[in-house]
Amino acid sequence: MKMLKRTAFVAVMLLAAAFTSCNNDDDNSAPAKPSIYARLGGTTMVNDPDNPGQMIEQGRLSYRKVVNTTVGLIVADIQAGASGNLSAHFAPVLAEVGAGNTTNLAILVDNLTDFFSFNTGGTNAVNTYTGLNMVDAHNPATNPRMGVKSTNADYTKFVGYVGAAAQQNGVAANTELYTDIVAVLESLRAPIVQQ
């Protein structure tokens, strides 16, 4: 009788072990991919190179540098009367900057940094986007500082500028991060292209 009990106990333990090891509750799925913001440095606080004594989230700083470089590359391409660059779109802002008023350039850079940071995982309050929605922001009727409506070709050129800016700031074109950033930009094509 004692022997039977022992055998039954061992059998139960073996069965339990077998079922436990064979169940498919184990989480074998790949860990969730970190957000773009996290991969750009995330919420790690670093010194702000443009504001000595102030700290900034690394993710936000990365985006701000890409935004600044994008603006810089567009400005570098501006030629009077030349087609093929985006000067017409930024003309009102550039005219203000030329006249010494930089308010709207600062707002443009800030808004773009907020928008990309918040929508790619940087959801802290510092990145809260308070600008217009993408349709209104790119319609001269609702945003007078948008010089003209964008065509598909204009937007493709803009994506190229952002890509070049990302590469200049250390995001190589053959990386998954670069592909993911371009995918975000492509997801915005429909509301931005309005002619």
Add this chain to the structure above:
Amino acid sequence: MKRKKVKVILGSLFGTFLLLFIILVAHIATAKPVENAHIQVSRIDFEQPLDSALSTTVTQQLRAIPGVKSDVIVKNNVVVYFHDNTVANSQQVFDQLMQKGTYNAQRFVVPAELANAQACPVIKKDSWSYRFSSFVQGIFN
């Protein structure tokens, strides 16, 4: 009776005004200040394209000028940089850079056809609304 009505109307008007004023102050106070509010983008066009070594030198020289920010973009013969225009304006930065080396370059000025592009009136810094907003933000930030 008539006097009481007037009192009620005046009281209501005052109450409404006070409420709207408080909402305005709260709105200004809680608004996130613009980062680098005085940032200006400026450009210098060199006679010849900048090679790698010269590009590095000019970038370092620009960054050493007070007011110039860290992002300096070099493309062919063009250098674009950001600066705080309350510290140094475009001409001052250009003049200081020219003193640091023998460069054949000129400061880029927005072409007239772009400068004349229509834009909405911008806020005047000597206006009451600008001063009031700055005052309230100064208290809370």
